[in-house]
Amino acid sequence: MSPRSDIDTIGEALVALGAPFIDWAPVSHWSREEALIRAIAASHSEPAFLRVLPLVFLARIRSGFRGAERIAMQRSVLAELGNDL
Numbered sequence: 001m002s003p004r005s006d007i008d009t010i011g012e013a014l015v016a017l018g019a020p021f022i023d024w025a026p027v028s029h030w031s032r033e034e035a036l037i038r039a040i041a042a043s044h045s046e047p048a049f050l051r052v053l054p055l056v057f058l059a060r061i062r063s064g065f066r067g068a069e070r071i072a073m074q075r076s077v078l079a080e081l082g083n084d085l
Helices: 006-016 032-042 047-063 068-074
Strands: none
Touching (some): 006 032, 032 047
C-alpha cells in the first residue's frame, strides 16, 4: 500500500465538499474552510483542483466563509479569495 499524498488527501476532502472527482472517496479531513484553502494552495501545482474549485465554492457559498480569511492568510493565498469576504 502506497502512502497517501497531500494531493490525495485534498482530493478526498474536495469530494466530501461536492467536487466531481471519481478517483477519490469523500473523506472530510478538515473543516470546509481549511479544505478549500488547502485546495487553493495546491491548485498552483494541481490543475484539476483549479477546475473544480468554482463548483465547490458555488455549492458552499451560502454556508459562509468566516474562518477562510484567517486560514488563507496563513497559507499566503488570500488574494485568490478576492476582496468580498
